[in-house]
Structures are given as structure tokens and as C-alpha cells.
Amino acid sequence: MIGFFGGSFDPIHYGHLKNAAQLKIELGLSALFLMPCAKPVYKDQLNFSTDQRMNMLQLAIKEFDTLAIDTREIERDGVSYTIDSLKQIKSNYQNHVICLVIGMDSFNHLSSWKDFQDFHQYCHLVVINRPNISIVRQNYGFKLVDTINNLDDQKTGLLYFAKTQMLDISSSTIRGKICTHKNLSGLLPESVITYIKTL
Numbered sequence: 001m002i003g004f005f006g007g008s009f010d011p012i013h014y015g016h017l018k019n020a021a022q023l024k025i026e027l028g029l030s031a032l033f034l035m036p037c038a039k040p041v042y043k044d045q046l047n048f049s050t051d052q053r054m055n056m057l058q059l060a061i062k063e064f065d066t067l068a069i070d071t072r073e074i075e076r077d078g079v080s081y082t083i084d085s086l087k088q089i090k091s092n093y094q095n096h097v098i099c100l101v102i103g104m105d106s107f108n109h110l111s112s113w114k115d116f117q118d119f120h121q122y123c124h125l126v127v128i129n130r131p132n133i134s135i136v137r138q139n140y141g142f143k144l145v146d147t148i149n150n151l152d153d154q155k156t157g158l159l160y161f162a163k164t165q166m167l168d169i170s171s172s173t174i175r176g177k178i179c180t181h182k183n184l185s186g187l188l189p190e191s192v193i194t195y196i197k198t199l
Contacts, residue, residue: 001027001028001029001030001096001097001098001099001151001152002029002030002031002032002033002093002096002097002098002099003023003024003027003029003031003032003033003098003099003100003101003126004032004033004035004070004085004089004098004099004100004101004123005020005023005032005033005034005035005101005102006035006036006037006073006080006082006085006100006101006102007034007035007036007037008036008037008040008046008053008171009034009036009053009056009057009171010046010047010048010053010171010175011047011048011053011056011171011174011175011188011192011196012034012053012056012057012060012188012192013169013171013174013187013188013192014167014169014186014187014188014189015166015167015168015169015170016034017060017063017064017067017189018064018167019128019164019165019166019167020032020034020064020067020101021064021066021067022164023101023126023128023162023164024066024067026148026162026163026164027099027126027148027151027162028148029099030096031068032066032067032068032101033067033068033069033070034057034061034067034068034069034070035069035070035072035073035085036050036053036054036057036069036071036073036074037073037074037080038050038073038074038076038077038078038079038080039077039078039079039080040079040080041079041080041081041113041114047175047178048199050074052199054069054071054074055195056192056195056196057069059189059191059192059195060188060189060191060192062191063189063191072085072088072089073085081113081114081115082100082113082114082119083113083114083115083116083118083119086098086100086119086122086123087122089122089123090122090123097124097151097152097155097156098122098123098124098155098156099123099124099125099126099151100119100123100124100125100126101126101127101128101162102125102126102127102128103127103128103130103166104127104128104129104130104133104135104166105130105133107125107127107135107136108133108135108136110138110140111138111140116140117140117141118141119140119141119142120140120141120142120156120157121156121157122156123156124142124151124156124157124158124159124160125140125142125158125159125160126160126161126162127159127160127161127162128162128164128165128166129161129162129164129165129166130166130168131165131166131168132168135161139159140159141157142157142158142159143157143158143159144158144159144160145158145159145160147160148160169187174187174188178196184196
């Protein structure tokens with residue numbers, strides 16, 4: 001079973017990294033890929049360029065070496081639609097159970113994503129809870145299961161709410177601190193902080 005955790009990672013931070021590493025253990029994944037988007041659908045502009053975001057990801061996973069990076073959306077360029085990635089992933093990993101990992105905020109707005117009603121044909125959906133965000137009671141075509149053991153029952157179509165809790169760190173807060181030259185310690189790996197200071 002392998003997982004894909006998408007995002008703009010603008011910039012990558014401990015909220016992404018620590019939760020991803022913990023989730024990999026919780027689900028018993030053989031691999032968990034951070035999948036940076038080229039151009040997010042619902043954001044007008046990213047603070048960091050594609051190259052800068054990739055450089056920060058490369059630095060970050062030196063500290064979190066149980067994680068990996070999947071660059072398919074960067075290489076595809078243009079607007080990043082998850083459905084396109086799921087189709088590619090399913091084709092590339094035909095013998096694997098695939099988990100798409102998203103935060104609760106994304107889950108609550110999944111109905112606005114392109115072809116969301118088809119996601120269950122390509123993957124299981126794993127949702128990480130986020131502080132102060134309540135759940136919208138929709139399953140989007142997935143079948144809700146209670147334990148990770150259920151995820152091996154079939155190859156696609158199951159919905160699991162992870163026990164892992166999303167750390168209350170946001171990229172927007174970090175970008176605000178960067179703009180005002182505030183301390184970033186404890187929010188990002190030191191290697192990423194050092195890199196940001198060179199920009």
C-alpha cells in the first residue's frame with residue numbers, strides 16, 4: 001500500500017512533514033510520496049517558484065528520509081488536477097493499493113474538485129483531521145471504514161479518517177512570518193529556513 005500527499009508546499013513545513021511521517025507509520029505504507037503541484041487550481045499565485053519549492057522539498061526529506069517526492073504534477077506543468085494524477089498513478093502502480101492523503105479542509109471542499117466523483121475508482125481516500133475544522137458528512141462515492149485493516153479489503157473506493165492529527169501550522173502563517181522577518185524555528189527544518197534566508 002502506497003500513499004500520495006499532494007499540495008503546493010509553499011513552503012514545505014513540519015505540519016506537512018511530521019504528519020506525513022506519522023501517517024506512513026499509522027497506515028503501514030511501503031512508501032509515502034509528497035506530490036507538489038505545478039499550479040494550484042484555487043490559488044492565484046504562489047510565493048515561491050517551482051524550483052524553489054522543489055529545492056525546499058529536497059532539503060526537507062533529508063531530515064524526513066522515510067518520505068519521498070513524486071514530481072509528476074511539476075513535470076506535467078499547467079494547472080494541477082488530482083484526477084489526472086490519480087489516473088497516471090493507477091497506471092504506474094497497477095499492483096499496489098493507492099491511498100490519496102488530504103487534510104480535512106480539502107475533504108470538506110472535495111465536491112469542487114474536477115471529476116471528484118470518479119476518485120473512488122482509482123484510490124482509497126485518507127483524511128487527516130485539522131484543528132478547529134469540523135467534518136462535512138459526505139462520502140463522495142467512497143465507503144467509510146473504521147480501521148486501516150479494511151483498506152486491504154479492496155484496491156479502491158474506501159474512506160478512512162486517520163488517527164494522526166494535523167499539526168496547527170499553516171503555510172500562510174509562515175509566509176507572514178517570512179515577510180516580517182520573524183523567527184521560523186520549530187516550524188520548518190533548519191535547512192529550509194537557511195535556504196529561505198538566501199532568497
